[in-house]
Structures are given as C-alpha cells and as structure tokens.
Amino acid sequence: MQCYRAVMADRPYHHGNLRAALLAEAERTLREDGIDRLSLRDLARQAGVSHAAPRRHFPDRQALLDALAAAGFLRLSDELRAAIEDAGDDYEAQLRAAATTYIRFATRNAALLELMFAAKRGEQSAALQDAFGRLYAAVDGMVRRAQQAGKLQRGDPDRLRLLLFATMQGIAALVTSGAVGSGQVDGLIADAVTLFTKSSG
Amino acid sequence: MQCYRAVMADRPYHHGNLRAALLAEAERTLREDGIDRLSLRDLARQAGVSHAAPRRHFPDRQALLDALAAAGFLRLSDELRAAIEDAGDDYEAQLRAAATTYIRFATRNAALLELMFAAKRGEQSAALQDAFGRLYAAVDGMVRRAQQAGKLQRGDPDRLRLLLFATMQGIAALVTSGAVGSGQVDGLIADAVTLFTKSSG
DNA sequence: ACCTGAACACCGTTCAAGT
C-alpha cells in the first residue's frame, strides 16, 4: 500500500534521480505536445511524485525551462563538433556539415530551439550562458580555422562568425515556422555556403 | 448602478470595438510583461468586461495570439516598405535601410517577433499566412529589383531572397536573445550587406 | 535531504441565461 506510486517503476524514482527523470519527460512533452502543454504538475504526476516534489530540483517553471535550454545547447554543440570532425579537412565541407546538422536539429527539436533562443526577460542563469557559450565556441572554432586558411569572405572576423551563426539560426527559424519547406533546405544551405566561402576566381 | 463597468470609460467599450481594445491591450502586455503574463481574463478585466466576453471575438487564446502575430506582420511589412522607399534608388542603401528597420522592429517588439515566428503546432490561419506573405513580398520586391539590376550575388534568385530573409531574422534572433549586444548590430548589418551585394571589382 | 498534502490565487473553456 505504501508502494502505490511505484506502480510502473522499474526506474529508480523517489530515490536519487528525480531531476533527470523530470528533464527527460519534459523534453519528450516539449517535442510531442509543445511548450504550452508542459506543466510541472503533469511532470510530477508522470514521475509518480507529488506536485510539490519538483520544487526541490527546480524552484519554478522557468528554472526547468532554463535547464532544458541548457541541455539543448550542450547537445547541439556536441552534434556540431562531431559533424565538423567527420567532414574531414575541407572547410567548405565542414561548413556544409555544420549547417546541415544545425538545421536538422532545428527541425527535430523545433520547440526546444525556440526555447533556447527565447527572448530573455530577465537575466539568464550562469549555466544557461555557459551552455550557449559552448555552442558558440563550436561554430567559432570551425569558422576561425577557415578564416585563417583564407577560405572565407573578408570582413571583420568576429562579426563574420556572428553573421554565419545568425544565418544558420535564421534558416532554422524559417524552416520551423513553416515559411520554408523542407525541400528548399538543402538549396538554401548550399547558397549560404557559397556566399560565405571565398569564390576565389 | 448598471453603469459600474464604465468607471474608467471614455473609450466606447461594450459597444462596438472590444476586439480592437483587446488587441491593443494585449500588445502592450506582450511588450511590457511578456507572453507568459498575457491572459484572456486579465485583458477582459482591463477592458471592463466579463471574462467570457472575449470569446465572441477570439474563440481561444491561440486565436488572439494569431491575430497579434498577423498585425505584427502587417506593421513590419509597412515599416519595411516605407524604409525602402525613403532610402532612394541605391540598392545597397535600400538593403541597409531594410535590415536596420527589421532589427529595430525586433529589438522593440522582441516578444511579438517571437510570436510571429513561433513554430506552428498545427495549421496556421489563412489571415496569418496572408500577413506573412505581405512581409515576404516587401523583402522580395526589393531584392528582386536589386537582382535584376545585377547588384546582388549570383545564385538561385528565389533561394537568395529566402537567404537574405533568413539572415535578417537570424540577426534579429541573436539580438533579442541577448547573444549579440546592441553595439554590434550596425556592424553586423554592414557585413551582411557587403556579403550579399556584388563586390564587383 | 527529500517529499507530502492542503491551501491560495490564478488560469482557459464551456454553457445556460440574459438584453
């Protein structure tokens, strides 16, 4: 009778990793139902825990959203690093791989990406800023190497990196908002790469 | 006694333009407090009307958000057209003016722009799609003229227009999310214009 | 340390009923 809440438990709820379970469930809900249907009480219910229990791990709803966003930044930056590494030594191939990975992440995690780039109403947590920094660093490293090799368009290097970042994010926004069909994505990426790489000739 | 709800009424509530009053108040709330604090009940309260009254004009909360987004698209496209017209005959100046206007709109209406480009969960209303079309047409016209005059980079014209749109939206996203400081905006726009215009020489 | 249970002040949405 006191084991009621362990009905569907092979997962070790109630001891240890409630925080991780909440985050995992939250990400699933975010992907499948959208941010509007994401409620702390529902997450607690699905974790078999009282509605006040999440408060130990996330002081309020925004804290959970911030944690989701931070995890998103880390995962996207890891995927970008891997894609760039797999692309070999050709800078244009690296650029194309990075852009493709970024847009694919955007289409598969539309609500999460939106959350990651939500207008910050107040100050963002340090963890969230760090996570964004990881993403920026992933893009930055690639672009910096390409610039040093003289493969990119001229212009202020820092701004050019930001601009490339902005272009990827912009394409992602158009795709997830439905303004651009998935069939146009590859062409858009190709044009963007052409635009940024030095067409020396 | 039956005039209770007209306490602060010089506005003609309760007769005629509740819809417009709700939209105006909603946009103010969106700008000042963010989308999370935007509630139909609160809007009704501020309009001096029962909480069920808005239902006549907006079937649900999403309908009101869609109407806000549509109005945003129309206003932004109007501002873009005006800025382009004021910029004269030089295509690069037009491009710079359009980008500046777009980013300024983004910084002043961050929450609204986010709403405008929110990932569509289902189908979007026809009115919303039309409004987006107006925005796209505003950008499109300018770019098309520049392309015909041979002032832009080569590449598939349709995709180049989308790419330019994406770049503006991407810069806007980085600015409103706080990833790019307002001091870097002008430089970013300048670099973007340089990138897109044909540096023939 | 981590969680419960009740309570408070809100929501969106629905629906019969009023004018």
Added chain:
DNA sequence: ACCTGAACACCGTTCAAGT
C-alpha cells in the same frame, strides 16, 4: 449580436508537516 455568471478542470507557488 453581444455579453454575463456560475461552473469545471486545470495551473504555479507556498508552506507546514512528515520520514
């Protein structure tokens, strides 16, 4: 046509209390 008032099923957040 447009609006009211009560009702329903939810929220997030707080807090004393339990183990």
